[in-house]
Amino acid sequence: MRAVCWHGKHDVRVDEVADPQIVSKGDVIVKVGLTCICGSDLHLYNGYVPTMKKGDIMGHEFVGEIVEVGSGVSRFHVGDRVIVPFPISCGVCWYCKHELWSLCDNSNPNSWMLEHLYGDTGGGIFGYSHMYGGFSGGQAEYVRVPFADVGLEKIPDGIPYEQVVLLTDICPTGYQAADNCNINPGNTVAVWGCGPVGLMAMMSARHLGAERVIGIDRFPDRLQMAHSQCRAEVLNYEEVDVAEALQNMTGGRGPDSCIDAVGLEAVGTGIEGFYDSVKQTLRLESDRASALRQLTKACRKGGTLSIVGVYSGFVDKFPMGAIFAKGLTVHAGQAHVHKYLPHLLKLVEEQQLNPSSIITHRLPLEQAPGAYKTFLNKQDSCIKIVLNPQAQGAAATLGSKQASAV
Structure with missing residues (x-):
């Protein structure tokens, strides 16, 4: 065969x-x-x-x-x-x-x-x-x-x-990502990555009762599909400071839940993106974690991080202090x-x-x-x-x- x-x-x-x-x-x-x-x-x-x-x-x-x-x-x-x-x-x-x-x-x-x-x-x-x-x-x-x-x-x-x-795979993965957010009426869910899993996560968040869904990516075609198929507001992370934009969109609190549908090959910007790319290329870091750091910073206090993007090993400069100080709940896994x-x-x-x-x-x-x-x-x-x-x-x-x- x-x-x-x-x-x-x-x-x-x-x-x-x-x-x-x-x-x-x-x-x-x-x-x-x-x-x-x-x-x-x-x-x-x-x-x-x-x-x-x-x-x-x-x-x-x-x-x-x-x-x-x-x-x-x-x-x-x-x-x-x-x-x-x-x-x-x-x-x-x-x-x-x-x-x-x-x-x-x-x-x-x-x-x-x-x-x-x-x-x-x-x-x-x-x-x-x-x-x-x-x-x-x-x-x-x-x-x-x-x-x-x-x-x-x-x-x-x-x-x-x-x-x-x-x-x-991707439909249940996106659904689990949204289900792990414990969505309540009026909630805002932000999704990093408007690829297939991210799109399914946005559709699922809507189905489970989210009032607002925000999709974050850098490719116009993907952002357009998130808007048209998932009724999502969209942000291009190469054009705006995502954490600041999300604060402004949510009355200064941040999203109630943040979904990482990107994983180990996230493409960052500026010095941080360069840092991750170099360290991963040299195998000094197995996973590029720019999206994970970004959503941890953006999520409101007491909110939920739902991680379905695949990670394979170790990430550098992981903001554990922010997770602790903000009282975030983290769900992850296949x-x-x-x-x-x-x-x-x-x-x-x-x-x-x-x-x-x-x-x-x-x-x-x-x-x-x-x-x-x-x-x-x-x-x-x-x-x-x-x-x-x-x-x-x-x-x-x-x-x-x-x-x-x-």
Whole structure:
């Protein structure tokens, strides 16, 4: 089959690779209908996430049709169309039972790597380095999905893949970002980053009752989409002092909640931006934290910081004193997709939510290498790319096998 494979920094290729196989009785094989390039994939592309190996299949956002079923799978059958959450969860550990799905104790065979780096273990993730399990990703024609009875969500008849593919990651991630803000009527929520997750966070904040939503970015196309799709007021951080502007917009208090939808590759301005870029380039600092510092400064006293932008290691000059002095609450982490997926799918069914409205590029899998470059460089008004592995010319079957039950 064909798959998008990592070969090094800024080097992804569409390779012919071995077909996935049923390994455990709880596995299924999914024929990928649509898959996406995520902003988190750019961290791999740019070489900032360790433990990637040449030939690793990328991608953690995908939907498709089940074509093989392990003997232990009871909830799903060949022919079912399914949403695949990006975190892999066992369903029986303490964390899964407490709806902390992305922190699963049992789904990551390489959890010792995370324990060594972060002091504790974490769950597996499709296509996201060996420290998250080394699982093959979804930018491929077919994928093995473990713990299928736990992780998958059936797509209702009549709903096209495009309407639900963003429910695999960025829509639940944005929703969790807003949910963690404990939004009350009249609240103002500011979101750093008007990329896909930031847009979903703004839509979710509106849905959860925020009176005002403010989007912060530097790209006019993204700011325009935040305004048109999310009814957000917008600030270009290259043109204004964001903290000062937010104070003026909120009667001198600052936003009630601030969401970081940027993460480790934030682009700063002035001396601070130069400082972060140099230190990250020299590997004296793993993550550029200009957005994180900015939102910490801007948030009102007693407010909430919700961090869903990915951070991989250590940041310099982190304003812990401000967090303490201002009494801020901090929420962070990978999205617990399983927790939010049924509710979000219902919103899509009822046409209260249309995640596909932010998709800007629809391409066949073969164009993935160029698509990564376009997405990285924010060219062609690119906000969200969806790849179709089954586009014309793609292989029609999984190797020589027929759809079957194992």
